[in-house]
Amino acid sequence: MDLEYFKQTFHFSSDVTTPLYVQLTAYIRVQIQAGVLKPGDQMLPENSIADVLKVSRTTVRQSMNCLVEEGLLIRFRGKGSFIASQKMRRNINYLYDFTNDMISLGAIPSSIVLHAEVIQSPPDHVVQALQLPQGQRATFYLDRLRCANGEPILWEQTYIPYWLCKGIERYNFENASLYHTLSEQFSLNLDHATETLEAVILTKGEAERLNCRPKVAGYKIRRQSSLDSGFSFEFTASLTRADRCLFQFDLYKNPTANKPPVEIQRHITLLVPS
Structure with missing residues (x-):
C-alpha cells in the first residue's frame, strides 16, 4: 500500500x-x-x-x-x-518439539541461550516436580529464548537431573535440539508429558525478554516430561505473549480411540522481519 x-x-x-x-x-x-x-x-x-x-x-x-x-x-x-503473519495452527495433543514444529509451520527456528549450566540447588518447585532425592539434586539448567523468524516466541527455563545427562552442558543449544540431543546422546526418549496453562500479566523483565510492552497478558506453561517408565526427567517453565499464542480445545461427548477426550491445539502468530 x-x-x-x-x-x-x-x-x-x-x-x-x-x-x-x-x-x-x-x-x-x-x-x-x-x-x-x-x-x-x-x-x-x-x-x-x-x-x-x-x-x-x-x-x-x-x-x-x-x-x-x-x-x-x-x-x-x-x-x-x-x-504480522497469519495465525498458524499447531496440534499439541501430541508431544511438542519447538524446533520440528516451527519447521513444519514454515518458520525458521532459532534459540538464544541465556544460561546453560549445572546448578546444585534448583528451586523447590523443581525438586518437587522431578522428585529429586537429597544428595542427587544437581540439575542441568537451560535458560533460552525460542525464536521463529528471528522474533522471540517463547522464553523457556528447563531443568533435567544431571545424573541422567552428564556432560550435556558442553552442547550448544543455540543450534542443537534439546530433545534430539537427549535421545541420540543420552538415550532419553520422551514418552509423555503433562502441561498446565496459566494466564499471567507480564512483568517488565519478562516483557523485555519477549520484546513487548510490560503489563500485557501472557501465558505461563509448565511442562513435566516423563520417560516410558513413568520417570519424570524434565521440567520446563515457558512464557509467551497471549497475542502470539492461542489455545483451542475440541471437546467430545463420547471419546473414542479416534476422538480423544480433549484435543488441544495451539495457534502461534509468527512474525515476519524484513
Whole structure:
C-alpha cells in the first residue's frame, strides 16, 4: 500500500462519536484482512500517514498501538512496523518439539541461550516436580529464548537431573535440539508429558525478554516430561505473549480411540522481519 492508495481509499467519517484513531485502526484492519496488506509488508511511516490525513502523529500512534496489541502489526526497533503473519495452527495433543514444529509451520527456528549450566540447588518447585532425592539434586539448567523468524516466541527455563545427562552442558543449544540431543546422546526418549496453562500479566523483565510492552497478558506453561517408565526427567517453565499464542480445545461427548477426550491445539502468530 502506497501513500496515494491510502489517500484515495480512506476518508474519516463525519461521525464525531467515533474517535479518529478508531476509524483509522478499522480501515487498516480491513486492508490486512482483505490481503491488500500482506504478511511481511512494511507499514507506512507514522509521520507520512499523519501528513496525508492531516491529523496529529499522536492519533496515528494510537492506531498503530491498537494494531500491535491485536497482533496485526509488529514493530522492529530502527526498522519500522510490519504486518504480522497469519495465525498458524499447531496440534499439541501430541508431544511438542519447538524446533520440528516451527519447521513444519514454515518458520525458521532459532534459540538464544541465556544460561546453560549445572546448578546444585534448583528451586523447590523443581525438586518437587522431578522428585529429586537429597544428595542427587544437581540439575542441568537451560535458560533460552525460542525464536521463529528471528522474533522471540517463547522464553523457556528447563531443568533435567544431571545424573541422567552428564556432560550435556558442553552442547550448544543455540543450534542443537534439546530433545534430539537427549535421545541420540543420552538415550532419553520422551514418552509423555503433562502441561498446565496459566494466564499471567507480564512483568517488565519478562516483557523485555519477549520484546513487548510490560503489563500485557501472557501465558505461563509448565511442562513435566516423563520417560516410558513413568520417570519424570524434565521440567520446563515457558512464557509467551497471549497475542502470539492461542489455545483451542475440541471437546467430545463420547471419546473414542479416534476422538480423544480433549484435543488441544495451539495457534502461534509468527512474525515476519524484513
